[in-house]
Amino acid sequence: MAEQSFDLIVLGGGPGGYVAAIRAAQLGMRTALVEREHLGGICLNWGCIPTKALLRAAEISHLLHTLDTYGFAADNPRFDFAKVIARSRAVARQLSDGVRFLMRKNKVAVFEGHGRLAGKGRVAVTRDGKPVADLAAPHVILATGARARVLPGVEPDGKLIWTYKEAMVPPALPRRLIVIGSGAIGAEFASFYLDMGSEVTLIEVLDRILPVEDAEISAFVRKAFEKRGMRVLTGARVQGVRKGADEVTAIVEADGRVQEIAADRVISAVGIVGNVEDLGLEGTGVKVERTHVVTDAWCRTGEPGVYAIGDLCGPPWLAHKASHEGVLCVEKIAGVEGVHPLDVRNIPGCTYCRPQVASVGLTEAAAREAGHEVRVGRFPFIGNGKAIALGEPEGLVKTVFDARTGELLGAHMAGPEVTEMIQGYAIARTLESTEAELIATVFPHPTISETMHEAVLDAFGRAIHI
Missing domain, CATH: 3.50.50.60 (FAD/NAD(P)-binding domain)
Incomplete structure (x- = not known):
């Protein structure tokens, strides 16, 4: 079959790969995306998105069983578990179809199959063992993600x-x-x-x-x-x-x-292990450590023209980290001015259990181990009017500052909607804010976000509502 030429080939259509492909297309690069299973990757199809649909159902279940707290009553609240699962899968399908639309909109050529390096600047695509396409490009981004790590003696069997x-x-x-x-x-x-x-x-x-x-x-x-x-x-x-x-x-x-x-x-x-198998890495300068590809600050591997992003590489293994890496990697390739390496300390982490958990930057222990003299602030949700009005008074915000410079070193939160609120602290970290800017910021009332302000005030002995 005839070889097809592009400026960039991306292996993997998850949140790192498809975002990298879109950004490359925006910059005028002829781009190909190879995906062997589902556009959107694990995150969209089997991770971030469908689990949030399930957790929304769990939240509703919790509320139904606490209706009397709010003055309501419902006899025998129940659910159809099959419908709960079906809704989660429908959400995933909708978004996967959305990614396919974005590929068409941005004129990214999508090849369904397994991509493998086949020499310098070349990728062979197969499906069910049969050749699909031979692709060529001076730049190849590996974005093949990761899979669940198997615990010896507790091997998954799909049933028990x-x-x-x-x-x-x-x-x-x-x-x-x-x-x-x-x-x-x-x-x-x-x-x-x-x-x-x-x-x-x-x-x-x-x-x-x-x-x-x-x-x-x-x-x-x-x-x-x-x-x-x-x-x-x-x-x-x-x-x-x-x-x-x-x-x-x-x-x-x-x-x-x-x-x-x-x-x-x-x-x-x-935990997870990187999908490094059958990528054609043998004989290349790509280095793999503990199942993950080693890269530099610009996502470059040890093989010229080959890059790696997302869960295939080092921690933190988060979808938004993969997307950001995809953008900066492509922009560096394209020569865009003002591109900055990713500072992983500024990547917020979120866990959507009940109570939700969110954080960015250093923990108190890590800050002390790094040699910082710290000032720590805390504020409980029980001191927040909006949280009490919502019937969600159990929560905590913790801030960690450098005592000498006032730099916000880290912020840590547990409680309702903290996964939405953490971005405020993430922006503060990116802007290199100190306590002065955060204290001077006006937070709207009544909102749960006021706990963020109070936790900053508390670190400097100025908390109002505790």
Whole structure:
């Protein structure tokens, strides 16, 4: 077949790849995108978006069971679990179709199949083992993403032991559920199934849940989970599982003793591994460490003309980080002036469990370890009028400042809608704001965002409402 030439080829149509392709097209580059499964990638089809649809259903379930708090009554509130799952899948399909429209709108050539480097500046595309296209371009971006890491002894089987994929399309609601891993994915699924009525046990090998978050926020969320009835085990190691016909028993070592926990299903959420296989990296200068491709500040690999972005590369493994990398990578290739490398400390992280969790910058511990003398501010949602009016008074905002310069080093939040509010602190970090600018900023009343202002004021002994 005839070779087709482009200025840029992108392997992978997830939030990094398709955004990179659109930006390249905007800059006048002839662009090809190769996707082997679904446009939008894991995030749109099996991650960020459909899980938020599920968590919205869980939020509604929670509200229906607390109607009397607001003066309402409803007899026997119930749900159709199949419809809950179907709505989540419909949302994913709608957005995947939207990405396909964007490809057409921006005149990006889409090739459905598996892309593989086939020599300098060349990519071979196959589907079901048959050749689809031979592509050529001076620049190739690898954006093939990642997949769930498998815990030895707890290998997913699609029935009793689930990855995130099976957890999003269960045939029925499990009565008893074990979730292994308390990062964002584990915490969100544990929270969803708990609100839908499952008995949930959350197991974490480290000494606290949500281990990348500030320790105070982790403790706050654990307390909230346990108050809702979730069983939480930290410092716990799953030694293996014993399967029955329709149940599974986890053998767990915790607190110096071994115990057995029976459940209907287990969700394994213990991290990810990069999709580096069968990309044609052999014989190239592309370096792989612990299943992830090594890149420089401009997303360049060790092979000239080959770049990598998103979950295929280093942490944080977040969709918005992948999208930003896609844009800066393409703009650097195109010679756009004023492009800046990505500072990962300014990337906000969000977890959509109940309570929601959001953060940006350094934790208090990390700031101290980096040698900063810090000033720390805290403000509880119980001191906020809007939170009380909403019936959501359980929340916390924490700020960390450099005591000498006033630089905002980090911000950490737990509570309703904090995933929407964290961007305020992210902008402050990007603008290199100090406490002076944040204190002088007028926050609207009544809003939950006033807790952000109060947490800044508290760091400097000026909090008003506590």
